[in-house]
Amino acid sequence: MSVHLILGGARSGKSSFAEKQAKLLESNTQSQVYYLATAQPLDGEMLARIKQHQQQRPAHWLLIESSIELAKAIEQLVKKHNSEHKHGITILVDCLTLWLTNCLCSSEKDCFQQEKQALLKTLSHYAQSSEVHLLLVSNEVGHGIVPIGELSRNFVDQAGWLHQEIAVIAERVDFIMAGIPLSLKPKEHK
Numbered sequence: 001m002s003v004h005l006i007l008g009g010a011r012s013g014k015s016s017f018a019e020k021q022a023k024l025l026e027s028n029t030q031s032q033v034y035y036l037a038t039a040q041p042l043d044g045e046m047l048a049r050i051k052q053h054q055q056q057r058p059a060h061w062l063l064i065e066s067s068i069e070l071a072k073a074i075e076q077l078v079k080k081h082n083s084e085h086k087h088g089i090t091i092l093v094d095c096l097t098l099w100l101t102n103c104l105c106s107s108e109k110d111c112f113q114q115e116k117q118a119l120l121k122t123l124s125h126y127a128q129s130s131e132v133h134l135l136l137v138s139n140e141v142g143h144g145i146v147p148i149g150e151l152s153r154n155f156v157d158q159a160g161w162l163h164q165e166i167a168v169i170a171e172r173v174d175f176i177m178a179g180i181p182l183s184l185k186p187k188e189h190k
Contacts, residue, residue, distance in 0.1 A: 002126050002127050002128060002129045002130070002132060002133060002134065002171055003123050003126065003127050003134045003136070003166070003169055003170040003171055003172075004021065004133070004134065004135050004136065004170060004171065004172040004173075004174070005136050005138065005163065005166050005167055005170045005172070005173045005174070005185075006018045006021070006135060006136065006137050006138070006173075006174050006176060007138055007139070007140040007163060007173070007174070007175045007176070007184075008139070008140060008175060008176035008177060009139065009140060009141075009143070009177070010139060012176045012177055012178065012179070013176050013178065013179030013180075014137050014138075014139075014176040015053065015056075015094055015095070015137055016056070016179070017174065017176050017179070017181055018092055018094065018135045018137045019056065019057055019092065021092075021135055022061075022090050022092045022135055023058070025088075025090045025133050025135075026090060029087070029088050029090075029133070030087045030088070031087055031088035031089055031090045031131075031133060032062070032081060032085060032087065032088075032089055032090070033058075033061045033062070033090045033091075033092065034061065034062045034063075034064055034077050034081075034089065034090070034091045034092070035057060035061050035062070035063050035064070035092050035094065036064045036065075036066060036070070036073055036074070036077070036091055036092065036093045036094070037050070037053075037063060037064070037065050037066075037094060038065075038066060038067055038070065038093065038094070038095060038096070038098045038099040038102065039067075039094075039095075039098050040067050040098075040102065053094070061092075064077060066099075067098075067099070067102045068099070068102050068103055068106060068111065068115060069115065070093065070099055070115060070118075070119050071115065071118035071119040071121065071122040072118070074091060074093075074119075074122050074126075074134070075122060077089065077091055078091075078126075078132055082131075088130070088131040088132065088133065089131065089132055089133070090133040090134075090135065091132070091133070091134050091135070092135040092137070093134065093135065093136045093137060094137040095137045095138055095139060096136055096137065096138035096139075096159075096162065096163075096166075097138050097139040097141065097159055099115075100112065100155065100158055100159055100162065101155065103115050103116075104151065104154065104155060104158065112158060116158075116162060116165075120165055120166070120169065123166060123169045123170075124169055127169050127170075127171070136166060136170075138159070138162075138163060139159070140159075140163070140175065141155070141156050141159050141160075142156055142159065142160045167184070167185060170185060171185075172185060172186060173185035
């Protein structure tokens with residue numbers, strides 16, 4: 001497995017599921033796990049969420065923060081890791097929808113489209129890698145009503161299109177509901 005998309009609603013258990021997958025990869029492949037966080041502690045509630053996530057994951061996992069330049073962060077991690085280690089790498093990205101929000105709210109024109117294309121290119125590059133494992137966590141927000149505000153509608157649209165494009169690349173896609181994974185795209189057995 002190289003690219004694994006993990007979707008779910010708020011508090012569905014998607015991050016816990018992703019962390020279990022990372023622990024399995026760490027154990028089975030002796031890969032180093034990097035936790036690539038996209039959240040920004042802009043208020044007390046988000047800071048509390050970040051601290052809760054930090055307490056849940058193993059302390060020896062290396063934390064990297066990247067709120068916008070996700071593809072660049074992945075590429076730099078892989079390059080740095082490969083120059084220092086002989087075993088594989090697992091990168092858990094949590095979460096794509098916070099990254100999407102950061103890009104949509106950026107003052108840089110076309111930030112999200114540029115960053116999305118860079119991410120899709122990076123994911124395609126590692127899609128068949130046996131040494132690089134990417135676990136991508138994201139909120140599935142398209143099950144509700146269409147939001148009233150323009151930014152909210154754009155967010156839902158962009159998240160849905162992003163998920164579809166990553167799902168084409170990914171070898172595995174799971175939807176988590178009530179902590180239970182539903183496999184949408186299992187890895188084909190050869």
